[in-house]
Structures are given as structure tokens and as C-alpha cells.
Amino acid sequence: MKYLLSVAALASLAIAQPMHHVHKREPDVVVVTEHYTKMVTVVAGQQQQQQQQQQTSVAPSPEPQPTTMKVVAAAKQDDSGSSAAASSASSQAPASSQAASSAPAASSSSSGSSGSSGSTGGTGISYTPYSDNGGCKSADEVKSDLSSLQDYSIIRLYGVDCSQVENVANAIGDNQKLFLGLFDMGSIENDIDSMYKQLGNSWDKVDTVSVGNELVNGGQASVEQVGQYVQTAKSKLSSLGYNGPVVAVDTFIAVINNPGLCDHSDYMAVNAHAFFDTNTEASQAGSWAQQQVDRVSDACGGSKKVVITESGWPSQGDSNGKAVPSKENQKSAISSLRDHVGDKVFLFTAFNDMWKSPGYLNCEQYWGFLSN
Structure with missing residues (x-):
């Protein structure tokens, strides 16, 4: 009986633990x-x-x-990573394969106008600036992409390469903000310098800066190390006049299993994909996501706002129990997410990422719900 209970407990823990997405391309x-x-x-x-x-x-x-x-x-690493916070499988974050281009010459005063709490509300969307072959999209291509994203209040980026901060900042509307990302923990200060220059030395368009993506879930850092990374970033950002929120993005299950992460973010930023729960259908994605928001809030003692920084559904790939990838199911999942957590979610993702390898369940390339 004890053995059966142990197996049941392990099975319960394994349910609904999202896989790591790769957000940067690797060089050949x-x-x-x-x-x-x-x-x-x-x-x-x-x-x-x-x-x-x-x-x-x-x-x-x-x-x-x-x-x-x-x-x-050299082949690209598999895009899937550990599905559990305590998994022994390593999920290395690929680093940037191209340095950001020179920043715009125009400069305005550093206001840090994003404030201390950020406006993170309304529906956001994630975006990566890579072409199908893994190269950098041009400023004009980015502008064209962003013209389809005007209805989203915040655009999430994952790094500073490909001049993405500059290009996206120049393309967003007056009513939009940026959720910027520091991806390489070995160059936090240099990447913040690049970020600031690409913004024309002004933080006016920035809502939040994130440090890392699923570092604890992927086994790349301990909770204590994440705290050190965040402090390094905060110190550098403050020296450049930024006084908005700084967060460490991880999966919802990593936070639940490691509540110490609650101490290192100004609000909780978690990735949560219902597709990786074998018992959840596309139409239930939104209610499932709200459940994870509640669980993270409880893990943090109810003291922190919780924002889902990734949630979506693939249009192609292999089935995962009740989670079946298809264009219709993708539409259903996105609709459900809007209905249940639309004021606190970043939909993942704008366009298909053909620069990735197929990855876990052969679905990593097909999360773009605005792609045909």
C-alpha cells in the first residue's frame, strides 16, 4: 500500500509540469x-x-x-527541457548567436518612468526576432510583425541580440509597453548596457525587466543563485535610472516547489502551459491556468501578484494525452486563456518558430497562433 501511495504521489507531481521552451537560436x-x-x-x-x-x-x-x-x-540542442523543477535532466539556455547592433544615436533623459509596480495588466504576447533560418529579422521585418500585435498591451522579449530591443521599441504603439529579458546570466551588466542604449537611454517604454527564464526548472541555477542574479541586475538597472519591476521568470511548479523564489521577484512571473498536462483539453487551458495562478499565490503566502509570462497551445505535433495539437485546438486554448486569465497572461507566442528544432512532442516550432 505504501508503495502504491508513493507511486500515486509521484504521478500527481508529474502532472501539468511545463516543458522548457528555447527562445534563442544557437550558432552553427x-x-x-x-x-x-x-x-x-x-x-x-x-x-x-x-x-x-x-x-x-x-x-x-x-x-x-x-x-x-x-x-x-554542431546541431541545435533539443528544445525540450526538464518538465519538473527537481528533474535531473539539464535544459541549457542557448546563448545569443549575434551581438546586438549599434544603438540609436538619439538619447533622452533616463526617467525610469515605468514606476515601482509596473502596469503589467491586460493581455501580453511573446515575440522573438528570428527568421526561419535562424538569422536576425531586419528592422522592417520586425515592424511588419509588430503591426499585427497592436492589440496587445505588452510585448515580451527574451534577450538583447539582433537589435531586438531597439527594433521592437521603435515599432510598438504609444499604448504599448515592453517586458524585456536578460537571457545570459554571464553578461547581465553588459546586456543591460546594450538594452539601455537600444532604448535611446530612456526607460519610458519599459514595464518590466526579467532575469533569466526557467533557470531553476531547467536545473541551471539554485534559488540562491537566482537571487544573486536579480540583485546584480537591480543594482545595474538602478545605476542607469530604472526603477520599475524586476522579476525572475520560472515555471509555476518551480515556484511551488521552491517558494524561496517568491523573495526574488517584485511580482511573480511564471510560465504555465496546459498542453503539458496530459489530463487537460484545449478548451480547459484558461481555467487550468487560473488554478496555477492560485497555487503560486498560495506558495508565496498571498503576498505577490502573479502574472503568467507564457501560456499557449501548439497547432502541430504529437498528442500528449488529452492535450491534442491542432489549429482548432490552438484557437480554443487561446480563447479560453483570454476568458479566464486575459488580464494577467502573455500568450505564447505570436508566430511559429521554424528556427527551432522540433523538440519535445515535435511541437516546439508550432506555438505561433497568429501564423497560418
């Missing part, structure tokens, strides 16, 4: 070994060559994966 790395070992790096269309005396060498790239093969094209 090519290593060519000749008599003098010539190294060729292909990163976002740029090529660099070096001659070294060692037998093999690997192109420098974020989070490099060395190889001894003579000719190797």
Missing part, C-alpha cells in the same frame, strides 16, 4: 582540420578564420560544444 559551428588546422566559424552570416598549431580547434561561441571530428556542424 563548423570545425575543419587540415595540415595547419584551419578553423571556420559560421555565426549569423559572419565568418572568421584562424590558424593554430594544435590538431583541432572549436569556433568560439556561446556555451561551446567541443568536438574532435574533422568536419562537424
Whole structure:
């Protein structure tokens, strides 16, 4: 009987634990070994060559994966990650493959006008600035994309590469704000500098700055480390005049299992995808999401506002129990999310991400509910 109860408890814990989404593309790395070992790096269309005396060498790239093969094209990591906060599976966050372009020359005073609590209300949407082949979209392409997102109060970004902060800031309407992201914990201060420059030295368009994405859920950081990252970010942001909210985004189950995370965010920002609950149908996505909001609120003692920073449904892929991917089910899920948590959710995501690998359940490319 004890064994059966233990199995039941484990099964209960495993239900509705969202998978990690990759939000940055990885560079293709090519290593060519000749008599003098010539190294060729292909990163976002740029090529660099070096001659070294060692037998093999690997192109420098974020989070490099060395190889001894003579000719190797490094494949992208699987887009799925750990579905549980305590999972032993590692879900590394791919780093940026291209530095942000130069920031606009025009500069306004730093007002930090986003305030201390942020306006995070209404329906937001997540956006990534990558083309199908993994390259950076141009400013005009971003502007075209954003023209379809005018009904969303806040646009969520995940990094600073591809000049995405500048391009999106220039494309949003007067009634829209930005939820900006720091993705690489190894370059927090440099990325904040880039963020600030891309904004024209003004925080007027910023609602919130997030630090990391699912770091505890993915096994990339402890709760204490997340706290250190947030403090580093807050200190740097404050020095540049930003006084708005700073949050550490993680999954709802990571927060429930690690309530210490409640201490490191000005409000709770959690990713929660009903699709990864085998017992939830698309039409129930919104009510399911509200349940997770309530659970996170309880885990934090009812002291923090809770915002869902990702929730959506794929249009293609493999079924996950009662969770079946299809365009109709995607529409049903998005409608349900609007009805139940529309004032506190970022819908995931605007457009399909064909630059990703298929990932878990072969669905990672197909969460874009505005794509055909």
C-alpha cells in the first residue's frame, strides 16, 4: 500500500509540469582540420578564420560544444527541457548567436518612468526576432510583425541580440509597453548596457525587466543563485535610472516547489502551459491556468501578484494525452486563456518558430497562433 501511495504521489507531481521552451537560436559551428588546422566559424552570416598549431580547434561561441571530428556542424540542442523543477535532466539556455547592433544615436533623459509596480495588466504576447533560418529579422521585418500585435498591451522579449530591443521599441504603439529579458546570466551588466542604449537611454517604454527564464526548472541555477542574479541586475538597472519591476521568470511548479523564489521577484512571473498536462483539453487551458495562478499565490503566502509570462497551445505535433495539437485546438486554448486569465497572461507566442528544432512532442516550432 505504501508503495502504491508513493507511486500515486509521484504521478500527481508529474502532472501539468511545463516543458522548457528555447527562445534563442544557437550558432552553427563548423570545425575543419587540415595540415595547419584551419578553423571556420559560421555565426549569423559572419565568418572568421584562424590558424593554430594544435590538431583541432572549436569556433568560439556561446556555451561551446567541443568536438574532435574533422568536419562537424554542431546541431541545435533539443528544445525540450526538464518538465519538473527537481528533474535531473539539464535544459541549457542557448546563448545569443549575434551581438546586438549599434544603438540609436538619439538619447533622452533616463526617467525610469515605468514606476515601482509596473502596469503589467491586460493581455501580453511573446515575440522573438528570428527568421526561419535562424538569422536576425531586419528592422522592417520586425515592424511588419509588430503591426499585427497592436492589440496587445505588452510585448515580451527574451534577450538583447539582433537589435531586438531597439527594433521592437521603435515599432510598438504609444499604448504599448515592453517586458524585456536578460537571457545570459554571464553578461547581465553588459546586456543591460546594450538594452539601455537600444532604448535611446530612456526607460519610458519599459514595464518590466526579467532575469533569466526557467533557470531553476531547467536545473541551471539554485534559488540562491537566482537571487544573486536579480540583485546584480537591480543594482545595474538602478545605476542607469530604472526603477520599475524586476522579476525572475520560472515555471509555476518551480515556484511551488521552491517558494524561496517568491523573495526574488517584485511580482511573480511564471510560465504555465496546459498542453503539458496530459489530463487537460484545449478548451480547459484558461481555467487550468487560473488554478496555477492560485497555487503560486498560495506558495508565496498571498503576498505577490502573479502574472503568467507564457501560456499557449501548439497547432502541430504529437498528442500528449488529452492535450491534442491542432489549429482548432490552438484557437480554443487561446480563447479560453483570454476568458479566464486575459488580464494577467502573455500568450505564447505570436508566430511559429521554424528556427527551432522540433523538440519535445515535435511541437516546439508550432506555438505561433497568429501564423497560418
